[in-house]
Amino acid sequence: MSPExxxxxxxxxxGSAHPMAAYLAARARCVGAARCxxxxxxxxxxxxxxxxxxxxxxxxxxxLAEPSDETLARLDDYEGCAEGLFERARREVRTAxxxxxxxxxxxxxxxxxxxxxxxxxxxxxx
Numbered sequence: 001m002s003p004e005x006x007x008x009x010x011x012x013x014x015g016s017a018h019p020m021a022a023y024l025a026a027r028a029r030c031v032g033a034a035r036c037x038x039x040x041x042x043x044x045x046x047x048x049x050x051x052x053x054x055x056x057x058x059x060x061x062x063x064l065a066e067p068s069d070e071t072l073a074r075l076d077d078y079e080g081c082a083e084g085l086f087e088r089a090r091r092e093v094r095t096a097x098x099x100x101x102x103x104x105x106x107x108x109x110x111x112x113x114x115x116x117x118x119x120x121x122x123x124x125x126x
Contacts, residue, residue: 003066003068004063004064004072005031005061005093005103006062006063006072006075006105007034007036007103007105008062008106009057009060010046010047010059012075013059013060014030024062024071027064027071028062028063029063030060030061031095032060033061033095034058034059034096034103035093036094036105037091038056038057039052039057040057043110048086048108049105049106051107072104075106076088081106084110085109086109088104088106089104089105090104090105091107093105
């Protein structure tokens with residue numbers, strides 16, 4: 001069985017000072033740079049990924065240590081999945097060498113009314 005993979009693009013990236021980045025690093029291995037379809041929007045303290053055809057977001061691909069269920073559940077809590085802020089979904093991710101792999105991605109599902117429109121910037125920060 002292949003390991004679970006996770007694409008991260010914000011506070012969970014390596015080098016982040018956020019405690020959850022350290023949590024992930026203790027339970028996973030960073031494979032390297034990757035890209036995922038969609039665009040990021042500035043939500044204030046963190047970004048969100050919106051599905052958008054033709055757009056691409058840079059991030060990192062991680063392989064989770066087994067068992068990964070507890071790690072993913074903790075990350076779901078951090079991302080606010082139960083509250084509907086983000087949704088963890090499998091998407092195709094491209095590695096730096098162009099390989100396509102399936103990985104979990106946190107997609108922003110919060111209120112669209114936070115955004116001003118064309119630029120995707122939030123109306124208010126926070």
